[in-house]
Amino acid sequence: MGSNSINNVQFILLTTTGLFAWGDEDYVLSSSIYSSSAFKKLTINSQSNGLPSGVTPENVKMMFATNGTLAIVTCDGAGYVISQTNAMRGDGSTDGATTWARVQTSAGNLTNIEAIRGTKGALMALTTDNKVYTWGSSTLLGTETSSAQSSRNLATQMTLPETAGTTIKMIGMTNESGQTNPSSYYLLYSNGHLYSMGNNNSKQLGDFTTTDSPNSSSRNWVQPLYASGGSAMNDINWISPNEHDPNDPAINVINNSKRIWNWGSNSGMMLGRSNITSATYDPGQPQNNSPFIAASSDILGVETGGHTTMIAQKCQEKFGYVGHATNGSAGNNADTNWDKFIFSTAPVQICGAETGNVVLNDVTQSITIGKPVQLSYAPSGGTFAIVSGPATVSSTGVLKATGKGEIKVSYTKSDACSPNSVTITIPAANVLLDATDDFNAGVIKKSIPGNVKTNDTPPSGSTFTYSGTPTLSGTVPSGSTSTNTKLIWNGDGTYDFSTTIPGVYTYDVPVCTSPAPVVCTTTKLIITVTDPTQTTSSNNKPHADLDQATTKVNQSVTLDILANDGPGNVGKSLGDPTITDGPSNGTAEIVGGQLVYTPNPGFTGTDEVTYQVCDSPTPPSGNCATAKAIITVLPNGVSDITEAADDYKNIPAGTASVNGNIKTNDIDPLGRTTQTNAQSNVYISGKGTFNLGTDGSYTFTPDPGFIGTVDIPYTTCVTPGASPCAMATLHIVVYNTTTLAVNFGNITAKWINGQLVVGWTTLGEKNNDMFEVEVSKDGVEFTKIGEVVSKAKDGNSTEAITYDFAKSANEMGLAGLAILSIAIGAGLMRRRKLMLSLAMVSVLLIGYSCNKNNTEDLKSEKNNTYVRIAQVNKDGSKTYSKVVRVVNE
Incomplete structure (x- = not known):
């Protein structure tokens, strides 16, 4: 600022975007630059930031x-x-x-x-x-x-x-x-x-x-x-x-000695030496006026102005002010000259010159159970304590909630100014369960399996339960009904979703702790479904998945947010993301398609950035989706956390294999090398084979004819097999480029009174001829055991149709030895009413023993019986349902 006596003052402010000015013109800058008293951004010599050419605000x-x-x-x-x-x-x-x-x-x-x-x-x-x-x-x-x-x-x-x-x-x-x-x-x-x-x-x-x-x-x-x-x-x-x-x-x-001395002009009583405004003084001290005592008051900071002096005094939360008070400058609306220091401003702490009062700032943001935050306090050297509530606090003020509930924490410094202890309260409503929103993706008419439990962490000593029924929320895709859209919820966090209508489906999922006291929250399950046979549809929204990262206090972090996103329409790509909201406690920008987040100085806790991705090129125009990036900022000294984010890959049917690396978007806040728990030749029944290396590299080989979603959880750790670890999910979508004839709904398979009973529902059929029921001992090699003709008129239907199929052990015996071993393993031979079938089995077993040395191999298969439905088009081509396991009743 620059001034010339009373009411003639101009202020200059430098921000990250440049210079601003306000106040009376000509008292710093010429009115040729700034001819207004209003707050205004400056342009000087054609420089929009007001600075010299080549100089940025950051410089x-x-x-x-x-x-x-x-x-x-x-x-x-x-x-x-x-x-x-x-x-x-x-x-x-x-x-x-x-x-x-x-x-x-x-x-x-x-x-x-x-x-x-x-x-x-x-x-x-x-x-x-x-x-x-x-x-x-x-x-x-x-x-x-x-x-x-x-x-x-x-x-x-x-x-x-x-x-x-x-x-x-x-x-x-x-x-x-x-x-x-x-x-x-x-x-x-x-x-x-x-x-x-x-x-x-x-x-x-x-x-x-x-x-x-x-x-x-x-x-x-x-x-x-x-x-x-x-x-x-x-x-x-x-x-x-x-x-x-x-x-x-x-x-x-x-x-x-922290004592104030002054000399020179006492105009406006600015030195506090007397009430004589025309006086000039040799070096001396201001007059006493409690709480200011010249001989004993510790002065931490001083600023001399025209007609005024302000001080920051130890053990005083307010500024001391002496001299000419005008326009509220002393904080008490007075327009007078004060010849002694008064303390009437709002409480203020100056960084680097704290006044010695014990300060423990309120935690204004929500905190997540298990995620540490740094409490802001002064002066150093005091003692923290949990007064009440489920939490721990370190000697340096790192607070970690361990459960849901109100938390009270105190900070005490015995030799500080009175009062020397402060207690703050964090309401229970601001203590959040570590239950994160979930995302998934797939194609119409195909099963989309998942598990919302994968990325949730219950409080210590508790588990999460998922017995509540999820409900659709938000805007439901047009044409979706309870008939053509199904979410099968298993009550343990796992689910299976299918629909005939493309779009984004959002479910509110209840998540509760166990045992008592039960505390519940609601998370989102967001499933993006596309119709890959349509390449310019605005209903095929891009898949935008949740991104997560962890960094340290005062340290930026870069998130590869597109790593788990994908275009909605086949043949499109994603344009650069744009930030639509947030963050609340830092800054964010898109650099080279990646999100760079910088927390505010000293901030710790959780922050969010919402971003948007869109299909490119058009058409369709404006085909976009949004997702969140959740960033956890850790206090110094915290090392028991690492971070993993979900991954996404989509490939066309017929692709021999797909590979990638799940660690691309996983971040360790300390820059440590992490290793993934390896998965070797894991066969996912009816879908394909998965391999995952310790370096995060993976390969998935889909089964011939498989179309749908593969949901593969994984764990990554700083030390292999030991904490800190993080879990995430790899979603792989194998999509068809031609229209599917049948959209399968729910499929069941049971042994009931010596019969294999199979039931299934179709949510839509097109040019369908019939179904073939197939069984398998290992979920890989299937044998046909029967046919069911389509009930749809001319093989076409947009309504749900239910089908049933049953086969007795006697009938399966006629089907061959592979089916016979399934019947044996299922325990059907124990039923007296199947004596005839037993006799047949005995004969067949004699023949079987001539070709296989150890009949125990059959018995070992008794818990592995699988069924799938082959759908046969009128032209003879086939597609397959998901594989289900047969249960005994």
Whole structure:
């Protein structure tokens, strides 16, 4: 900010998008740049961010404003100035008040700048090699023998009072309008030595004189004193001169004992030394006014303004304010001059200058059971405790909920300001079960199996139950009915879904803990179903799966969010994702098709980003789907978590095999190498064979003729077989490119009173001729045992049709030895009413024993009996249902 006495002030703000200004024009920037008092984004010299050409907001290290001038320092040590006074530009030019100037010396650009400070008549710069430069209309170098100040339009090196191995900690200036030589300089060294030089009309040099310096060859830089003729100020820790206003030269300092001292102009009672506004003062301390006591109050921070001083005092949550209060500046709506510090603002904590009160900030976001969050607290060195509720807390404030319920946690520091203990409450409603939404995909008329339990983690000592019935929610695809759309829910988290209508189906799934007390929540099951025979349908929505990642506090993370997504229509691809919502506690952007998330400084917990993916190219236009990316941000020191996200692959029927790597979108927050629990030659009945390596590489070989969804859970661990581990699911969709003749619904197979009874439902038929019932001992090799003619008129139907088939042991005996072994294994020979069949079996077994040495092989198969239905088109081609296991009744 820059000002000129009362009600004449302009404010400058730098954001990640550039410079903004508001307030009275001309008090920092020329009205040619900014001619309004409203809050406004600045464009300067055609630069939309208001900064010098080539400088981005992220590259700005510091910014300083004073009356008529704005200066910045970049991270690479360059200095730039825009000023209404040409000499203040520091580049030797007279280009006016509307362009930025790069600060230069007579030898070229001034580099390695650490800081720029100044006042209305001059600026000074500190460089990383401990040099100080100055420029402007009223400057001194420290080599003069008189106090006459000179105009310099290039940065010129000053002569310093100390040169032997000491570094400069702070620089500053103040100004006294109306004086021929208005500027005063201050240097604070890291050893605590404070120096001043320049105008001293209002005692602003602090040496108990009013004599300007330099005034001789031996008096240039002087040292402020604690008393007339007393010790020099060689123990100063912080300085704050009045540098933003051209009037009322003064300075406040804090020494190593944390005591405040000040001197110079008391205009508006700004020093708190008396109620005489015209007075000027040598170094001294403000008047006592409880809770401020000059001799004992620890001052942590101070800021000197035109007519005002503000302090942050230990054990006081509010700012201390002295001087001219106007427009609510003291926080109490008063318009008066205060000659003593008052504390009436809202409670404020300054980062890096906390006032010593015990602070434990409320946890405003929801927390997930088992996911740690870092509590925000001050000061350090205290003790945490769980007052009540299911949770643990570490000595560093890492809180982890272990169950559902209200949590109270306290923080105590015995030697802190009173009160020295704070307790916060996290409502039970903000403690969430670790039950995550589930996604799946498939094609119409084919089974889509899944398990919502895979990515859920119950609280310690509990399990999750899924006995409640899921309900459809949201927009149901047009044409979907209870007849042509079925969700078979098994009560243990597993399910089987099928439909004849493409679209996105969303179910609300109840999830509850067990044993008592029972706590329930609701998750989403989102199933995307497509008709692969339609290649430009807006009903074929892209598959957008949930993405998950874990990172550490203050650390960005990149998510390959497209790794488990896919286009809705065959032949299309996905365009770049776009962010549609979130995050709440950080920033997110799409870079090269990936999501880059950066948490807010200090944030820990869970954040969400919603993104959209769309089919490309058109048609159809606007065929899009949305998904969430859930990011967990861990506190420092937490290492018992790794993360895995679901994977998705779709391939056309007839593909020999498909391969990939499930670790593509799995992230370990500590960058550790993870290994996947291997799966070798796992045969998925009726679907195909799956192999998974420890490095995450997989191969799936579908069975000939298989069309549908394969749902394969996997586990990945930092240490093989040991925690931390994470579970996720690989979804593989094998799609048909020609219309399926039959959409199978539910299929059952049972042994009932010596008969194999098979039942099935079709949800739709097209050009269907008949069905063939097939059985198998191993789910691989099937034998036909019967036929059922289609009930659909001319083989076509859009309604549900139920079919039944039964075969006795006697009839199966006639079918051959392979079926005979199934009958034996099923225990049918124990039934007295099948004596005739038993006799036949005995004869057949004699023949069988001539060809097989060990009949025990048959008995070992008794629990492995499978059935599938072959659908035969009128042209003789076939498709197959899913494989079901026969149960005994």
